[in-house]
Amino acid sequence: MTDKIKNSFAKNPGGKAFIAFITAGDPDIDSTYEFILKMAEAGADIIEVGIPFSDPVAEGAVIQNANVRSLKAGTTTDKVFEMVAKVRKVSDITLCFMTYANLVFHYGYDRFFEKCKELDVSGVIIPDMPYEEKEELESISLKYGVEYISMVSPTSEDRVRMIASEAKGFIYVVSSMGVTGVRTDFSTDLKPIIGHIREVTDTPCAIGFGISTPEQAAKMASISDGAIVGSAIVKIVEKYGKDAAPYIYDYVKSMKEAVIAQ
Amino acid sequence: MNSKGRFGEFGGQYISETLMNELIRLEECYNEAKNDPVFNEELNSLLNEYAGRPSLLYYAGKMTEDLGGAKIYLKREDLNHTGSHKINNCIGQALLAKRMGKTRLIAETGAGQHGVATATVAALLGMECEIFMGREDTVRQALNVYRMELLGAKVHAVTTGTETLKDAVNDCMKEWSNRTEDTHYCLGSVMGPHPFPTIVRDFQSVISKEAKQQILEKEGKLPAAVIACVGGGSNAIGAFYNFIEDKDVRLIGCEAGGRGVDTPETAATIATGTLGIFHGMKSLFCQNEYGQIAPVYSISAGLDYPGIGPEHAYLHSIGRAQYVPITDDEAVEAFEYLSRIEGIIPAIESSHAVAYAMKIAKEFSKDESIIINISGRGDKDVAAIARYRGVNLHD
Incomplete structure (x- = not known):
């Protein structure tokens, strides 16, 4: 499945991809189904589907x-699977899950x-499972060909090469310190x-955390292989609820246009 | 195996990549400091000259006579400066933070005791301090909020989730991931990612180091049991640690049973929890079938936490320590009992340990002894207990 992620980058001019995040089940699971298809139609190359957790410590207020x-609204891991x-x-849009270690552990890594x-x-992003702990699901990830997506942050310093050399699928580069959420500048x-x-x-690397405008996305894509956007999309859902689909599409x-122009 | 800080299968470092290098630096700094005579001299000097250690091991004669079994000894952590065991850890971590060049401390707090202790040490060492406290706890423990502000700390009332300790930890971790350069997260219990469970245990183990020496002086033999309350578990691990190798000493942790372990309004993690990964550690947590963390409840803000430190989960798994739930009602009765019989008002947290000692004292002979760790004093709880009894002290 690494190939499916790689192709999501390689198929575009310049090999740049736009990755869109959505919290599954907000405002309800049927809307998420519709939003995913709209995002695919609008050109999202990879969609990260967030499985909700009671205590999402990597997230800012919006997510x-x-x-x-x-x-x-009653969302469970199983209901997210049914929706997918x-x-x-x-649709055969490239999908990844983004969720917290406890939900994956509790469901059973193998299951x-x-x-x-x-x-x-194609992949699973678990922000509270760093390099040191990935060992417990690595063989399972390998067995099913579903990638553990590695994250790198501005504080990774000497860890960047170590993490990147074992990374599969794509590398999630965290733009800045702190939690997810819209930022005005990136220091x-x-x-x-x-x-x-x-x-x-x-392995392609895309930058996420805090990106909301086409200008920011273009800038991030120009120095990497793509941009990841979450909070800005979730904000649209927060504002328009079930009626968010056309706004998300636009x-x-x-x-996407800003990213592939790079 | 890359994973560090394991107690059996429990522990580890389940934390965002952003914080990993900071945790590695903290571990390195601690490993250096603990073998540095200068660091230890400063630590011990502050513990003795500022915090008032060693704390007394008091023979509770009236209680012993009344219960009619083992001799009851109270380890008086409530007599420490700031009124609880929390200061032991705060002094240690603040010195580590300074050693790492940090100028700002952040911390979570439940009952407010850890927040007060952190704010106190920050004032003493001239550091900035910000405390995260669940909004509901700021109401339950309004006096402690004002104490922290008096000490120069900024208190953030956390309004997410259940607005209690768990949510305070969430927000404190978020703040730390936002700013590590000048900031140390002075984590208050033996929980979170490695190296916190080990560092906090080591700083709290002074409790059992003293207690062991004191009981040998007074009784000439080891106690039959050591009893302590457990939320995250820092006072309990501190009280247990130097007795772990003494297999004949029963180690008993008292969890917050709330309104009963057969109701959803409980925080008894060992009694009702299952294996999971949260707040940086693999341990036992109160959670649902999908791993969503449960909204736990206890009358005691300091025990109102859905998890337990990994070393406790381990001691439980190998049968070395025993964990029992104590209900709100039992804790309040013990709170009132110790106040009247010994003239000592214990924290509502510590009252959970007192309650269990009251239940089992009779099972022991008169030449055996039990040590109860009185982890904190109860002044902060007076208003809440009055409310519980239907007395409104305000207006």
């Missing part, structure tokens, strides 16, 4: 509140990754980090 709304199965009947394979979900110079990654791997389209 945290989306998690709360989703859980209140429905998506798979009509969870087997389910991912069955649903053609960290990410070029050296991207440089270190490229020294050791040709937004994703503009972001």
